[in-house]
Amino acid sequence: MEEIGFIELLEKKFNMSFNNKEIIEVALTHSSYANGRKNIKFNERLEFLGDSVLQLCISEYLFLKYKSKPEGELTKKRSLIVCENSLYHVAKKWNLGKYIKMSKGEEITGGRERTSILADCVEAIIAAIYLNFGYEKTGKFIIENFEDIIENAIKNRIIMDYKTKLQETLQKDGDVSIEYNLVKYEGPPHRRKFYTEVCTEKNVLGSGVGYSKKESEQNAAQDALMKLNVKVSML
Amino acid sequence: MEEIGFIELLEKKFNMSFNNKEIIEVALTHSSYANGRKNIKFNERLEFLGDSVLQLCISEYLFLKYKSKPEGELTKKRSLIVCENSLYHVAKKWNLGKYIKMSKGEEITGGRERTSILADCVEAIIAAIYLNFGYEKTGKFIIENFEDIIENAIKNRIIMDYKTKLQETLQKDGDVSIEYNLVKYEGPPHRRKFYTEVCTEKNVLGSGVGYSKKESEQNAAQDALMKLNVKVSML
Numbered sequence: 001m002e003e004i005g006f007i008e009l010l011e012k013k014f015n016m017s018f019n020n021k022e023i024i025e026v027a028l029t030h031s032s033y034a035n036g037r038k039n040i041k042f043n044e045r046l047e048f049l050g051d052s053v054l055q056l057c058i059s060e061y062l063f064l065k066y067k068s069k070p071e072g073e074l075t076k077k078r079s080l081i082v083c084e085n086s087l088y089h090v091a092k093k094w095n096l097g098k099y100i101k102m103s104k105g106e107e108i109t110g111g112r113e114r115t116s117i118l119a120d121c122v123e124a125i126i127a128a129i130y131l132n133f134g135y136e137k138t139g140k141f142i143i144e145n146f147e148d149i150i151e152n153a154i155k156n157r158i159i160m161d162y163k164t165k166l167q168e169t170l171q172k173d174g175d176v177s178i179e180y181n182l183v184k185y186e187g188p189p190h191r192r193k194f195y196t197e198v199c200t201e202k203n204v205l206g207s208g209v210g211y212s213k214k215e216s217e218q219n220a221a222q223d224a225l226m227k228l229n230v231k232v233s234m235l
Numbered sequence: 236m237e238e239i240g241f242i243e244l245l246e247k248k249f250n251m252s253f254n255n256k257e258i259i260e261v262a263l264t265h266s267s268y269a270n271g272r273k274n275i276k277f278n279e280r281l282e283f284l285g286d287s288v289l290q291l292c293i294s295e296y297l298f299l300k301y302k303s304k305p306e307g308e309l310t311k312k313r314s315l316i317v318c319e320n321s322l323y324h325v326a327k328k329w330n331l332g333k334y335i336k337m338s339k340g341e342e343i344t345g346g347r348e349r350t351s352i353l354a355d356c357v358e359a360i361i362a363a364i365y366l367n368f369g370y371e372k373t374g375k376f377i378i379e380n381f382e383d384i385i386e387n388a389i390k391n392r393i394i395m396d397y398k399t400k401l402q403e404t405l406q407k408d409g410d411v412s413i414e415y416n417l418v419k420y421e422g423p424p425h426r427r428k429f430y431t432e433v434c435t436e437k438n439v440l441g442s443g444v445g446y447s448k449k450e451s452e453q454n455a456a457q458d459a460l461m462k463l464n465v466k467v468s469m470l
């Protein structure tokens with residue numbers, strides 16, 4: 001029973017004792033495992049809850065620690081911290097892949113390494129901890145486990161050049177011209193928001209908003225990469 | 236001092252006593268009020284925090300109350316509850332517009348009735364309550380104040396026909412042809428995700444994801460309305 005191994009690992013490493021171990025087992029169960037099996041709960045509902053717990057915890061941490069940073073900067077930092085890549089990074093630290101229950105089919109096609117499966121599972125585990133111990137203890141757990149990611153986000157060490165990544169991705173299959181079109185902007189000069197679309201000759205690939213043209217372009221490129229299902233490693 | 240009036244109103248109506256009244260005053264201060272004035276704190280940072288508090292509270296409520304609903308449905312219900320229109324509805328119930336500190340310019344151009352200003356202020360007030368009383372009490376406050384909205388969302392009484400609204404909006408200025416293009420789909424048949432873009436002849440107006448074509452089209456239309464800054468009243 002590998003998932004027991006993970007529960008023990010969690011309990012030991014983070015000094016906690018679960019009343020409700022079943023929830024952690026559910027958190028470690030991917031939806032594919034429930035296909036064709038009866039009465040199996042899987043982690044999607046927990047992921048829904050865990051995402052919000054993580055979001056509040058990181059928001060509060062940034063809000064309290066960076067009292068002079070404006071909202072726009074806090075939002076930017078948070079989006080670097082609360083994202084699939086960060087969750088994936090945490091999953092890898094925990095060696096989570098080997099503990100997840102999934103279907104044989106999912107496993108054969110690389111499920112144990114799949115970014116989305118690992119990231120979603122981390123969110124589900126956060127929810128399971130939240131339901132066992134409440135917000136305060138879960139907050140400490142999150143900060144402890146995301147410390148390096150938070151640190152890197154704060155110090156701008158996370159290099160997220162999505163435009164370069166998008167260009168590399170598209171040009172794998174030959175020369176493609178990519179254009180960034182400013183669609184509109186709004187707001188007063190000191191808080192102006194820019195809306196950009198990234199396009200090839202034929203298609204709009206993504207759109208992004210930002211407080212500078214550059215930022216809106218990066219966000220459009222990130223959106224395009226997500227829509228193209230390209231994983232961007234950030235750590 | 237009208238903002239004192241609002242603090243008293245909150246304290247009386249919801250039986251709470253603020254230790255830190257300054258935070259509520261900040262929550263009631265729009266950024267425009269700080270322009271040209273020194274050392275004025277305004278509510279944008281609180282809004283950043285309050286949004287996450289609200290999101291977790293509603294997620295937890297839906298998660299615990301609807302144990303048999305899948306994640307997709309919870310997410311859908313949540314997006315009906317946690318959105319600008321709901322927040323605006325709450326602000327109107329509180330008669331919040333008259334208590335917000337804003338610049339004369341903002342006021343003259345209808346600031347006290349502006350959806351975004353009112354919605355953001357409700358989020359900031361939620362954050363101020365959270366910082367005073369913590370998560371549990373704030374959760375009760377939120378559920379109490381969003382009860383009718385939650386009820387309507389659950390019972391599908393919130394009619395959100397974004398496609399109709401988008402068509403009406405675009406055709407105000409003459410005949411416009413609107414197309415919904417399925418860009419791609421992914422996932423197994425029982426959990427398939429659809430990606431749709433809504434376009435006019437010239438432009439992509441928005442994009443949306445959903446668990447049915449219809450849902451992805453509604454979401455694309457909603458995205459387009461947001462990008463066009465069109466307010467959709469839902470209550």
